[in-house]
Amino acid sequence: MRATLRWAHSDLRTHxxxxxFLVLATAGIVVSLLLATALFGYATNxxxxxxxxxxxxxxxxxxxxxxxxxxxxxLDGVESVAGPYPTASTTLAARGTRASVELRGTSERPTVGRxxxxxxxxxxPAAPDGVVLETRLARALLAAPGDxxxxxxxxxxxxxxxxxxxxxxxxxxxxADSAEPRYRAGEQPGLVWASPSAVRDPGGEVIGLxxxxxxxxxxxxxxxxxxxxxxxxxxxxxxKQARSEAQGxxxxxxxxxxxxxxxxxxxxxxxxxxxxxxxxxxxxxDISVLKAIGFTPGQVVRVFLLQHLAYALLGAVAAASVIQxxxxxxxxxLGDAVGVWQGLPGNTVALFVVPVGAVLLIGATTGLAAWRxxxxxxxxxxxxxxxxxxxLSGAARQALGLRLPPALVLGWHRAxxxxxxxxxxxxxxxxxxxxxxxxxxxxxxxxxxDSRPDRMGLPTALTARADSGLADPDARTxxxxxxxxxxxxxxxxxxxxxxxxxxxxxxRGLGTHQDPYPYALAEGxxxxxxxxxxxxxxxLDLLDVQVGDWVRMTVxxxxxxxxxxxxxxxxxxxxxxxxxxxxxxxxxDPDLGPTLYELRLRPGADPQQVADRLATAGHGRLDVHAVPxxxxxxxxxxxxxxxxxxxxxxxxxxxxxxxxxxxxxxxERDLLALxxxxxxxxxxxxxxxxxxxxxxLAAVVIGTALGTPLAHWLIDAQGRxxxxxxxIAQGPSPALLLLFGAAAVTGAAALAAVxxxxxxxxxxADTLSAVA
Numbered sequence: 001m002r003a004t005l006r007w008a009h010s011d012l013r014t015h016x017x018x019x020x021f022l023v024l025a026t027a028g029i030v031v032s033l034l035l036a037t038a039l040f041g042y043a044t045n046x047x048x049x050x051x052x053x054x055x056x057x058x059x060x061x062x063x064x065x066x067x068x069x070x071x072x073x074x075l076d077g078v079e080s081v082a083g084p085y086p087t088a089s090t091t092l093a094a095r096g097t098r099a100s101v102e103l104r105g106t107s108e109r110p111t112v113g114r115x116x117x118x119x120x121x122x123x124x125p126a127a128p129d130g131v132v133l134e135t136r137l138a139r140a141l142l143a144a145p146g147d148x149x150x151x152x153x154x155x156x157x158x159x160x161x162x163x164x165x166x167x168x169x170x171x172x173x174x175x176a177d178s179a180e181p182r183y184r185a186g187e188q189p190g191l192v193w194a195s196p197s198a199v200r201d202p203g204g205e206v207i208g209l210x211x212x213x214x215x216x217x218x219x220x221x222x223x224x225x226x227x228x229x230x231x232x233x234x235x236x237x238x239x240k241q242a243r244s245e246a247q248g249x250x251x252x253x254x255x256x257x258x259x260x261x262x263x264x265x266x267x268x269x270x271x272x273x274x275x276x277x278x279x280x281x282x283x284x285x286d287i288s289v290l291k292a293i294g295f296t297p298g299q300v301v302r303v304f305l306l307q308h309l310a311y312a313l314l315g316a317v318a319a320a321s322v323i324q325x326x327x328x329x330x331x332x333x334l335g336d337a338v339g340v341w342q343g344l345p346g347n348t349v350a351l352f353v354v355p356v357g358a359v360l361l362i363g364a365t366t367g368l369a370a371w372r373x374x375x376x377x378x379x380x381x382x383x384x385x386x387x388x389x390x391x392l393s394g395a396a397r398q399a400l401g402l403r404l405p406p407a408l409v410l411g412w413h414r415a416x417x418x419x420x421x422x423x424x425x426x427x428x429x430x431x432x433x434x435x436x437x438x439x440x441x442x443x444x445x446x447x448x449x450d451s452r453p454d455r456m457g458l459p460t461a462l463t464a465r466a467d468s469g470l471a472d473p474d475a476r477t478x479x480x481x482x483x484x485x486x487x488x489x490x491x492x493x494x495x496x497x498x499x500x501x502x503x504x505x506x507x508r509g510l511g512t513h514q515d516p517y518p519y520a521l522a523e524g525x526x527x528x529x530x531x532x533x534x535x536x537x538x539x540l541d542l543l544d545v546q547v548g549d550w551v552r553m554t555v556x557x558x559x560x561x562x563x564x565x566x567x568x569x570x571x572x573x574x575x576x577x578x579x580x581x582x583x584x585x586x587x588x589d590p591d592l593g594p595t596l597y598e599l600r601l602r603p604g605a606d607p608q609q610v611a612d613r614l615a616t617a618g619h620g621r622l623d624v625h626a627v628p629x630x631x632x633x634x635x636x637x638x639x640x641x642x643x644x645x646x647x648x649x650x651x652x653x654x655x656x657x658x659x660x661x662x663x664x665x666x667x668e669r670d671l672l673a674l675x676x677x678x679x680x681x682x683x684x685x686x687x688x689x690x691x692x693x694x695x696x697l698a699a700v701v702i703g704t705a706l707g708t709p710l711a712h713w714l715i716d717a718q719g720r721x722x723x724x725x726x727x728i729a730q731g732p733s734p735a736l737l738l739l740f741g742a743a744a745v746t747g748a749a750a751l752a753a754v755x756x757x758x759x760x761x762x763x764x765a766d767t768l769s770a771v772a
Contacts, residue, residue, distance in 0.1 A: 019311055022268075022654060026315030026362065027322075028647030029264045030355050034323045037350045038341035047179065047246035050116060051239065056179035057082050057113040057208030058217055061224055062235040062495075069207045071227050077216055082112035082208030086199045089189060091465075091623060092170070093150045094141040098623045100189040100465075101137065104206065105199035113180065113208045115193060120145030120174030128197050130173040137183040137190025138175045147172045152467065152620070170198065181242045185625045187572055188245075204234060214239065221503065231557025235495040236504045244574065259714075264647050267431045269365035271655040274428045297374035304370035305363065312362040316355035324351060422695070425659050429699035430706075432652040433744065436645055437707030438714065440732045440740070443641045445715055448730040449629055456728055457569030458627055459518040460489070460598040461607040464614060467621040472594055478617060479597055484605035485614075489517050490582055490594035496553040496560065498543060505539055505576045507555060509585035510598060516581065517598070522727030523547050524566030527580055530587070533562040538575025538723025540567065551578070558588055567725060571630045575723025598627075630724070652744075656696065660752045663691050681757070688756035689749050696748035700741040708737075 050056070063069060065086070073081045086105040091098050109115070109122050115132060123130055133143055143149065151168040176193070183190035211220055217238050225233050287300060327338035341347055449456050466475040472490065479488040491510040498505055511517030519526050519534050524547040527533050535551075545551055545564065552561045562580055570577045586592050601610060611624040618624075679687075708731050716726035732740070 022311045023315040025650040027319040030319035038338045051179035054114045058211045058239045059209040060237045067232040079212045080210045084205040084207040086202035102189045105196035115176035131170045132174040132193040134191040230554045267651045270428045301370045301374040308366040312359045426698045429655045430703040432648040433703030434707040438711040441711030445730045457520045461601045462599040464597040465623040470621045487600045489598045508579040509582040520569045533580035534566040534568040535578040536570030536575030537725030685756045689752045692752035693749045
């Protein structure tokens with residue numbers, strides 16, 4: 001055992017840099033996998049915890065005020081019912097901030113879908129104007145218990161109804177978590193619980209259904225709509241939609257970290273395998289000596305195996321310790337995710353299983369290579385001599401005949417003369433480069449949401465809603481008067497029941513035939529004629545239709561039949577959106593007027609400054625807010641991508657150093673022949689550098705050629721699964737890829753120059769010893 005430790009210590013002193021890189025790469029991989037685990041737990045468990053503690057409803061149905069909802073409690077599969085509660089869609093204002101809300105009247109605290117108070121207290125009959133706000137809405141309004149909110153006198157709610165009477169004030173009594181879909185500016189109104197007397201002009205009712213079998217949600221929705229009548233149901237939301245919205249970008253971050261972490265783990269395992277194989281070929285004489293003095297094959301295998309397991313274990317333990325001690329202090333969402341994850345029951349198990357799994361995988365690849373060391377015979381078998389590692393090919397001889405530089409020809413020949421080994425080296429080096437190209441593509445796609453939002457389904461930057469006191473011509477004049485507003489497209493958005501009555505989608509009418517809305521199309525064409533529309537990927541998947549099909553939906557009791565002529569990129573509402581012109585919707589309802597305006601700004605305009613100016617010019621009659629950009633929620637991904645590139649670069653560096661070491665060792669027996677034919681030490685050095693450069697260049701070409709289409713496929717696949725749709729992937733520019741490849745090849749040549757120069761200037765006795 002003592003001899004084994006001494007040999008391992010000697011080997012460590014010889015390969016300090018390689019050991020350090022392996023430890024750092026393992027630590028980076030384990031950190032990525034642990035952060036991915038934390039994000040998955042953070043994405044799922046908080047909502048699940050709220051849903052369980054709140055005894056949440058699996059289905060929420062918004063109906064008209066005259067609907068007979070009492071029949072729903074008698075349906076098979078319905079365990080219990082929440083409500084019905086009177087509702088009113090309106091707008092609340094606080095500290096200059098306005099938000100669309102659903103005012104829900106309840107006389108007592110619900111038992112199904114029960115709000116979980118995080119601060120303050122529940123509604124009090126002694127305070128009839130007291131309200132409880134949903135957490136995200138309270139955050140958007142900067143409201144806390146004790147604050148006062150203003151209910152405008154003449155505000156138009158999201159249902160188009162007009163508030164009447166004098167302005168009112170509401171007092172915030174408490175803040176509560178809810179398992180229902182949360183507030184999103186311009187997409188989902190916030191939830192406000194109030195006493196029934198505070199809901200003075202209810203526009204409808206809402207009822208929640210808790211089911212005995214949550215998997216029967218679609219069937220339960222269909223039966224409920226059938227009982228009530230399609231015309232009585234205005235909107236349906238389910239627990240699956242709420243869960244998906246709550247997971248949101250956190251799940252995407254977890255998927256990215258997990259994917260790259262596993263890819264990096266495989267690359268690290270292959271790099272270790274290649275490093276050990278190369279070192280075995282370079283230490284055949286030492287291994288033979290070890291066996292000659294009594295080492296068994298098992299002991300030789302354990303030397304390599306335990307040595308690299310120790311490196312991997314050190315990196316894994318360091319990564320787990322850092323995440324456990326400092327993970328919650330990471331700024332932003334990653335720190336929040338780790339903090340929540342550390343409080344979950346399965347945290348300790350994951351903190352143990354993930355590092356152990358990484359170490360075992362590296363150990364498995366190490367064992368395969370170390371097994372070859374155990375098969376080395378005690379007496380070295382002389383290797384057959386061959387010029388420059390193999391007979392010169394016809395192309396190489398012709399190149400020398402053309403008087404090309406010998407270093408160029410012989411370096412290229414040395415790099416690819418042993419095809420199986422050369423191809424394996426190129427493949428191991430190409431894998432981390434491929435993953436780096438994928439990471440760069442992810443960065444470029446996120447950046448495209450900021451730089452070219454019009455091509456990513458965000459042709460407009462602001463959404464404005466006018467109160468009923470501001471007529472359509474006056475509103476458009478007011479909006480277009482601003483010098484930085486290029487166009488104001490009138491529109492309306494309503495909830496529509498899909499065929500089968502199992503869910504609701506967003507039906508939008510935007511622009512007119514004379515002034516069409518500039519959709520971001522991925523397939524087909526823009527709507528031009530009557531009844532033509534474009535749809536998001538989420539809607540196509542939901543209805544199992546494609547571009548060219550006709551679809552039927554129901555708005556209230558009015559059917560709407562549209563011809564899908566194109567697929568648009570839809571970041572909102574999980575892509576469950578179908579859009580047509582406002583003129584098309586007016587054919588069914590001539591009295592339909594615009595309830596919102598989508599504003600396209602001139603290049604260089606600041607959306608927040610324009611929104612503030614318009615709100616001031618509207619004198620409280622305009623609610624203007626920025627269109628949500630998915631890139632805002634993906635900002636932590638930029639730091640993740642940088643970290644992953646660093647980890648992958650370390651793995652690539654390990655493989656590159658291994659390749660350089662193998663090339664230098666294999667060139668030692670050719671050194672005498674090269675000197676004998678008159679090559680100088682500089683030319684001999686250039687042969688090794690050129691061999692390394694050719695290997696790196698081949699890996700860069702393969703990594704780039706495979707990484708670019710793979711990145712497009714992965715990003716578009718994620719776009720399809722999220723409902724946004726394919727067509728959002730954006731690869732790095734050719735100039736960036738060229739710079740990346742040049743940096744990788746130049747770095748490889750620079751790293752090879754020093755050891756190659758030392759080998760070319762070795763003493764004659766050392767060279768003869770190495771050949772022997």
